Amino acid sequence: MTNPIKDLNLKDKVAVITGGGGVICSVMAKALASKGVKTAILDLKKENAEKVASDIKNAFGTESIGISANVLDRGSLEAAKQEINERLGSIDFLINGAGGNAPSATSKAERIDPADLDHLEETFFGLELEGFDKTFDLNFKGTLLPSLVFAKDMVLKQNGGIVNISSMNSYRPLTKIPAYSASKAAINNFTQWLAVHFAKTGVRVNAIAPGFLLTNQNRFLLIDEKTGEATPRGHKIINGTPMERYGTPEELTGALIFLLSDWSEFITGIVIPIDGGFSAYSGV
Template sequence: MTTPIKDLNLEGKVAVITGGGGVICSVMSKALAMKGVKTAILDLKKENADKVADEIREQYGTKSIGIAANVLDKSSLEAAKKEINEKLGSIDYLINGAGGNAPTATSKVEKIEPSDMEHLEDTFFGLELEGFEKTFDLNFKGTLIPTLVFARDMVKKQRGGIVNISSMNSYRPLTKIPAYSASKAAINNFTQWLAVHFAKTGVRVNAIAPGFLLTNQNRFLLVDEKTGESTARGKKIINGTPMERYGTPEELTGTLVFLLSDWSEFITGIVVPVDGGFSAYSGV
């Protein structure tokens, strides 16, 4: 006799989504709401969080609240947790989606050429430490601190799931953006470490590594503002992606739902590429 396939078992659960007012995480939040998950949308801007929560309630009829919170401010997150527990209940899932890059942590050139010796400010040497710290803090500490706050509920009831948002930059660092690549690599390591640390608590920790999506953070690098055409860098990305296109936020949601559901209850400590084949392609 074969064992019947388990149900997803998501309905009625409570999920916290950081960066929930953004394009990618708002789509993720709605995907969970479609499965009956109650969602707490956290964003630095209250109006962005409220907008997504309002849309979720109107479109899917599931409970959702918008909360202003700063992922780098523990007291802000603790206040958010109190509100979530009062309005939605104990937390079951955490999606660490807040993140981004900064122009001041981005070099103007990909490689130092002999002709650059008189203009080293356009290279690695022109990166601003403040921009590097801002990017690293937002991506890594912005994953660490929310986990410190919101994972407590899961550990106490010995069940739950955390999904961190990494990037293909974590495996193959891209030119120009050392801070972003390094911070996403740190998220991979933290995901594995925490998965082992939580292994006996029933709380699973995994990550998704998206390939290339057009976002507010990278548009200035990939699209020419004047013509609307792909930059040379944008063309390289498309040529390096076997599916020859950018991904969409919706294409991340199947992996998200799977990793949180009972279908993956023996899966922890992995980073799943959702990248159109980028990680498999040598360029030849």
């Protein structure tokens, strides 16, 4: 008797993962490798990319290569594509994981207090345009340019999938980080636009929007380094998340595999929140 459940159809496909040397995207790459996907790990730091690729080959026995590439430099991405095509073959999947925020696009104050108007430099009025440019470039252009380069293989063979990494900030912007929140909202819009543009080619474009994950980058913004207790901002996050905990990078991988597999072949143009219920909760 044949299995009525469609096969994932991932084995021996080729996936490009930008930002692949980081914690979150390296976990995503390993999850794909566990399903037999050949992975190209792209990162600004070649040693980080090669370390992840080596770990993948040792753990799963699947092909993986680490490449230095800048998601804001089309020439760098074209060179990476040529190497990927030569070493792994035609590209099937793209995970746009590179991203980040700039301190100069972050306000010190959460809100303007009318009783403290002598310190407007700590509010919206102290933000620097350079920080906005840097944040938008990394998050939005860092999604746009890899799509321009790596999606061409998919369109030509009329099959493939792109998964962009958005954020819950795109739906409910956090205080202090307007540039990051707005740039992630732009990724949502671009995901929908590109999904429509590619709809007849067999290439699907979707995104996942992580909620709050505890990473090395934000750990001491959310947990007091001396006491181990939650900071005031950490308390707000936990209180606003119905599951009352932070997520883990591993908890993003189920949606990723689903969106790239044949199980979702009629799904395009969506953004899936993976947020412990944050987006569903009004606080009351």
